[in-house]
Amino acid sequence: MTAIPRSRRDVLRWAAAIAALGATTPLLPACSSTPIATTATSAGPARRGGRLRVGLVGGSGKDSVDAHAPVTHPDEARVMQLYDTLAAYDADFQIQLALAEEITPSADARTWTIRLRQGLEFHNGKAVTADDVAYSLRRITDPKDPKSGAAGLSSVDPNGITIVDPRTVKLVLKAPDAVLLDQLxxxxxxxxxxxxxxxxxxxxxxxxxxxxxxxQQSVFARHANYWRQGEPYVDEVVIIDFPDDTARVNALLGGQVDAIDQLPLGQISVVKAAAGLRVLESETGAWLPFTMRVDRPPFNDPRVRQAFRLIVDREQMVRQVLGGHGTVGNDLYGRFDHCYAADLPQRKQDIAKARDLLRQAGKENLTVELVTASVAAGLVEAAQVFANQAKAAGVTVNVRKVDSGEFYGDNYLKWDFAQDFWFSRGYLPQTAQGSAPDSPYNETHWADPKFLDLLKQARATVDEAKRCALLAQAQKIEYESGGYIVWGFPNQVDAYSIKVNGFVPDKGGIPLTSYGFRRAWLSS
Structure with missing residues (x-):
């Protein structure tokens, strides 16, 4: 299967392939005839059967199995077991075709044609058809009930979706969208x-x-007529929610689960020393930001936001919070994006300047509350380290730890100062998720008009060099006055029993090889 270098994570190279389109050359070539590789390791060829039990961080009574509305890690894992997308990212952060055998844009990226693989089947035995693709896109973008992907698919016109034949859909978009494949x-x-x-x-x-x-938990059974050759291997997957880190690690050590995500970094040596267990570590573009609401005091003053970014000692955060298992950040996400603004000066701690900015804003001796929760490895620890660093600037940070249910409850996206976690994404797809007024998770309430105009222009620009120039301007605006503090990119660290095979490092930042339980198999 031919991959498109992703610049979205390399940004889908922001449609680098579109530049080579010619007229109607498929952006991703047809590959239904290409064999799907099966998993094999030193343990021998993959074998079928068994029950895979996985312990995941977080979860609450608000958990969901809705294909288009996942929020927590368990939600995401469930979605990845039950549903497939038209295209998907592999472990090297490349886009591969999935349910679609061909996705073809017009030269101006205004019209896209999607052709499904032959013989696809839903769990209930019904064939997957073009009608289902059209229905899914309309459900996601329904203005009365927009789902997580609605902002990213805002170029899709529900009235511009045409069924060509049972396996082919044509999309005539509201405006050119050079990165639609990345959203699909x-x-x-x-x-x-x-x-x-x-x-x-x-x-x-x-x-x-x-x-x-x-x-609590969810149980899934093998789809006997799944389209990928030989997969999945295990007969059953059990996903167990573990809001508590200690309980999750102990469940692995005690053999109650076969794998866990988000291994606390302080427990890496413990797991490595335990007989029969392995640690899986991946360098990623995932990030754990501090989120400042730009529409409420004190963060409605850009000088306060600038001061808080200068309070952070990023090197210390990576050393102390991540134990060195990560990379220093520069208040920008999308580090694997081909258009990533790597030329912006690396921001460093500057307590004197932070104090001066706070003085100018009339916020000397400021006291703020920082809301955190154990919803991702390192989040609570980062809050504690930041609170200690802030003392030097005369800022008192009162850390309030809540459980995952409260964190993602009614006040989620309303906290004045909080944290969150994000997986690897390219710059434009990430802005669609969190940095625009219509984003489903605009936790900073960021809505800069110039920034938004640049995003709109970039998304419609097929020429990659021109698109990168527009995104460089947008990134500079967010770097200087946005609501995020992106202090680092943590490695993804998980752990599993040696009897489990099929997990490999994954640049996407989603735990356990993007919750790829379809690839996992159990040694005898």
Whole structure:
């Protein structure tokens, strides 16, 4: 299968392939005839059967199995078992075709044609057709109930979706969209059948729905007619929610689960020393930002936001919070994006300047509350280290730790000063998720008009060099006055039993090889 270098993570190289389009050359070539590689390791060829038990961080009574509305890690893992997308990212952060055998844009990226593989089947035995693709896109972008991918797919015109034949859909967009393929590959844009009901979830993913207890566990059975050759290997997957880090690690050490995500960095040596366990570490573009609401005091004053970014000692954060398992950040996300603004000066701690900015803003001896939760490895520790660093600037940070249910409850996206976690994304796809007024997770309430205009222009620009020039301007604006503090990019660290095979490092930042349980198999 031919990959497109992703610059979105290299930004889908921001449609670098579109530049080579010619007239109607497929952006991703047809590959239904290409064999899908099966997993094999030193343990021998992959074998079928068994039950894979996985412990994941977070979860609450608000957990979901909706294909288009995942929020927490367990939500994301469930979505990746039940549903498949038209295209998907591999472990090297390249886009590969999935349910689609061909995705072809016009030369101006205004019209896109999607052709499905032959013989695709939903869990209920129904064939996956063009009608289902059209239904899924309309469900995601429904203005009355927009889903997680709606902002990223805002160029899709529901009235411009045409069924060409049972396996082919044509999209005539509202405006040219050079990075539409990147959105079609997002895990929260899975294809569901016409009339889909999330209370009785049916998808075309590797596992079928068994049972679901929000905040506790969910069970999935092997999809016998899954389209990927030989996959999945295990008969059943059990996903167990573990809001508590200690309980999750102990479950692995005690053999109650076969794998866990988000291994606390302080426990790496413990797991490495334990017989029969392995640590899986991946360098990623994932990030754990501090989020400042730009529409409420004190962060509605850009001088305060600038001061807080200068308070952070990023090297110390990476050393102390991540134990060196990560990379220093520069208040920008999308580090694997081909258009990433690597030329902006690396921001360093400057307490004197931070104090001066706070004085200018009339915020000397400022006291703020920082809301945190154990929803990602290192989050709480980062809050504590930042609070200690802030003392030097005369700022008192009162850290308030809440449980995952409260963190993602009614006040989620409303906290004045908080944290969050994000997986690797290219710059434009990430802005669609969190940095625009119509983003589903605009936790900073960022809405800069010039910034938004640059994004709009960039998204419609097919020429990569011109698009990167526009994005360089947008990134500089967010770097200087946005609501995020991006102090670093943590490595993804997970752990699993040696009897589990098929997990490999993954640049995407999603734990356990992007929750790729379809590839996992158990040694005898």
């Amino acid at each position: 590959a997002q895990y929260y844009n899975g294809i569901v059948p016409v009339g889909y009901d999330p209370k009785q979830p049916v998808g075309a993913g590797p596992f079928t729905f068994g049972s679901f207890q929000p905040g």
